[in-house]
Amino acid sequence: MTILQTRRRFLASAASAAALGGLSTLLPALIPGAVRPAWAAAPLRLAVERRVLEVMGKPASVFGIRQPDGTSGLFLDPGQRFLVDLANRAGEDAVIHWHGMTPPYAQDGVADANRPLIRDGASQGYDFEPRPGTHWMHSHHGLQEQRLMAAPLIVRTVEDRREDAQEVTVLLHDFTFKDPAEVLAGLTGGTMDHGDMNHGGGHGGGHGGAMPMMNHSMDMKGMGDMKGMGGMTMAAMDLNDVEYDAYLANDRTFDDPEVVRVERGGRVRLRLINGATSTAFHIELGALDGTVVAADGNPVQPVTGRRFGMVMGQRLDILVRLPDEGGAFPVLAQREGERQRTGIILATPGATVNKVAGLADGAAGPVDLSLERRLTALAPLALRPTDAAFTIRLTGGMAPYVWTIDDRPFGEHRPLTVLKGQRVTVTMVNESPMAHPMHLHGQHFQVAALNGTALAGAVRDTVLVPMNGSATIAFDADNPGRWPLHCHNLLHMATGMMTELVCEQTI
Numbered sequence: 257m258t259i260l261q262t263r264r265r266f267l268a269s270a271a272s273a274a275a276l277g278g279l280s281t282l283l284p285a286l287i288p289g290a291v292r293p294a295w296a297a298a299p300l301r302l303a304v305e306r307r308v309l310e311v312m313g314k315p316a317s318v319f320g321i322r323q324p325d326g327t328s329g330l331f332l333d334p335g336q337r338f339l340v341d342l343a344n345r346a347g348e349d350a351v352i353h354w355h356g357m358t359p360p361y362a363q364d365g366v367a368d369a370n371r372p373l374i375r376d377g378a379s380q381g382y383d384f385e386p387r388p389g390t391h392w393m394h395s396h397h398g399l400q401e402q403r404l405m406a407a408p409l410i411v412r413t414v415e416d417r418r419e420d421a422q423e424v425t426v427l428l429h430d431f432t433f434k435d436p437a438e439v440l441a442g443l444t445g446g447t448m449d450h451g452d453m454n455h456g457g458g459h460g461g462g463h464g465g466a467m468p469m470m471n472h473s474m475d476m477k478g479m480g481d482m483k484g485m486g487g488m489t490m491a492a493m494d495l496n497d498v499e500y501d502a503y504l505a506n507d508r509t510f511d512d513p514e515v516v517r518v519e520r521g522g523r524v525r526l527r528l529i530n531g532a533t534s535t536a537f538h539i540e541l542g543a544l545d546g547t548v549v550a551a552d553g554n555p556v557q558p559v560t561g562r563r564f565g566m567v568m569g570q571r572l573d574i575l576v577r578l579p580d581e582g583g584a585f586p587v588l589a590q591r592e593g594e595r596q597r598t599g600i601i602l603a604t605p606g607a608t609v610n611k612v613a614g615l616a617d618g619a620a621g622p623v624d625l626s627l628e629r630r631l632t633a634l635a636p637l638a639l640r641p642t643d644a645a646f647t648i649r650l651t652g653g654m655a656p657y658v659w660t661i662d663d664r665p666f667g668e669h670r671p672l673t674v675l676k677g678q679r680v681t682v683t684m685v686n687e688s689p690m691a692h693p694m695h696l697h698g699q700h701f702q703v704a705a706l707n708g709t710a711l712a713g714a715v716r717d718t719v720l721v722p723m724n725g726s727a728t729i730a731f732d733a734d735n736p737g738r739w740p741l742h743c744h745n746l747l748h749m750a751t752g753m754m755t756e757l758v759c760e761q762t763i
Contacts, residue, residue: 258707314593329407356391362738389553399436495593552716565623567693632713643678665752698739
């Protein structure tokens with residue numbers, strides 16, 4: 257035990273020192289091939305690899321993150337360490353971000369000047385204490401996430417084990433047969449220098465759509481004040497950037513949905529993950545009443561309902577009870593602003609499972625802050641004065657298709673610099689024509705205000721900032737490193753909507 261404890265202390269101190277600039281000399285001890293004692297626990301094995309997925313009767317070449325037995329992602333038991341060897345068999349360089357985890361800086365799964373990509377054919381080792389809850393893993397390189405380089409990451413608690421509820425994990429995604437770089441080029445007019453954004457050539461061939469939705473919800477009033485696009489402005493509210501070919505729940509559409517067998521009168525814990533690249537969803541429970549018990553893996557005061565909004569990167573844990581008489585119960589995810597939907601079906605033994613249409617009767621409205629306002633953390637931040645307060649503006653727009661923070665794309669950004677131990681607030685003011693799900697690496701935060709109204713909201717890692725609105729987050733900076741703060745619409749991040757929180761070790 258002594259050797260392992262010493263090594264873990266070294267990992268923590270190394271990550272802290274990294275924030276002070278000595279990272280390059282420490283990296284060899286933190287990344288692949290770090291020698292473990294022969295008697296240490298065997299690491300879990302994950303591989304990033306290619307696979308063929310059939311979508312609406314057509315084959316598509318996509319990625320997967322799987323265990324040797326084919327299980328997608330990881331499901332850890334209470335007290336189990338995140339001790340993982342990740343092999344890259346994708347045919348191209350990659351890196352996997354452990355979304356929701358707060359590991360040491362060098363293990364976050366983001367490539368930068370200090371942290372290299374995992375080369376094709378190479379492996380990377382990870383060893384840290386995982387954060388409990390419903391989380392996920394996905395590529396943080398180029399546009400690989402759009403090609404389904406994503407999987408669940410579930411860390412169960414002792415309380416989860418005691419709970420008399422069946423667990424059902426659902427990973428939502430939007431899907432295109434096109435090369436994602438083509439899709440982005442359609443939005444930018446081909447003017448963007450994609451650099452390393454185009455990895456993987458023509459994944460999936462040239463079937464089908466994923467057409468850009470420039471100005472999808474344009475409000476044609478007030479033309480005299482419009483600008484851009486040859487005198488025309490962008491929409492009063494643009495809900496979606498792209499029209500996708502399909503929307504997936506655990507890799508399937510309602511043409512062939514996953515049917516999960518459940519008990520009559522039993523309880524189900526839905527672990528819902530919005531892993532979509534560019535799509536927010538309304539979760540619809542139909543005849544079932546649901547109780548939200550966690551947001552982004554963190555417990556909240558119970559909130560009941562049958563409809564809940566989820567933006568990209570967010571997770572919700574929802575408890576439902578099946579009626580004693582049984583039946584089949586679709587759990588729907590409908591795209592905001594549209595009729596398209598996906599989902600799974602909960603069915604008790606002997607129940608007739610009817611076909612569910614992939615189109616709802618009517619279009620859904622925008623995902624808004626109605627759920628966020630109702631969420632309250634079970635373990636809120638302690639009350640204390642703010643040591644460092646920042647305000648950033650979410651800027652950019654559809655034409656030209658460039659999304660920025662304070663009118664600066666990533667690379668020209670101004671990092672937010674704090675010291676370890678400080679109470680930090682960041683107010684994000686959205687001046688752009690779209691809503692943005694903003695995600696912070698390395699820290700979880702409490703939602704402290706929405707549109708200027710203070711609240712003691714949920715503790716989470718991704719929050720929606722609506723158009724013409726604002727969100728304030730608060731956290732204690734306890735994890736040294738350079739942590740991305742970015743929009744979790746991949747297309748917005750790819751064109752510049754990202755900055756960094758630099759947490760420096762107190763001297």
